[in-house]
Amino acid sequence: MKLTSGYARVSTAEQTADSQRDALNAAGCSRVWTDTASGATTSRPQLNDLLSHLRDGDTLVVWRLDRLDRPLPHLLQTVEDLDERGIEFRSLTESIDTTTSGGKLIFSIFGALAEFERNLIRERTEVGLAAARARWRIGGRPPKMTANKIRQAHKMPSCKVRTP
Template identity: 50%
Template structure:
């Protein structure tokens, strides 16, 4: 079966040109969506993907109508390939059921993997540079080591409640329990 998928980003935009092209391409069932390209959640696309069977074909008007990023596109195309489902983009001239289309997607996949590797490398380098300068990730500590020692002493005495200690230091009760638990583990 030949499925079509059409999407526009806003409620004001019109699906007509995509629908005309998909019908002309022979789509037997067309799923339509008016969702922002930035959203991951595309219920109609997911409904279509759930209905696909081996031997089916998915046709889109343009690649960016189907997917929000190159990485997402490659992942979805790979899922379709593994399920023996062809993928066609009309305006981009890509059809994974042809040798040329398969090659194009393999090139895209290589670029997507390269992009992921570069991002990973840059992230590691940035974290290493920050550590070398004495900075670590995460939230800045709200309490000083001196304050933590005071809290541990107050808690150990047992004269005031955890709620009162938390209020005095402007922290949550869980913070007090974390400090006391951390001290006891040492």
């Protein structure tokens, strides 16, 4: 039996997921799993439970994409994992439905945008590091052993401190 299951998430205990649950129930979800967790956290016990219940042919429905996962690459990976398991995905607010050609196209565009963003970040990082190296700057944290501490260590009777 193919099931349509919903997932709702709120960020804090002061928020309520009632409107999300109402929309998911109206969309035909037989059960709705709800987490209270920040979008930045990866600990989502209810989502993990839901994902373990889904089978080939089932559908996962969310009220909005950012309720499932916040960073776009993670969201894309989650939906790709669902697709590999034969699980369909729908987002009500964005009208995305991976059971349709249009929904698959939209998600492919999201994937291309996420890859483009990752490449831009990598390019900017490489340019910034090259510019810093050209100015003889080294990235990272400052060393704990300052020049003064190294001199003091050398004065100690059994010093085996290597200088950088």
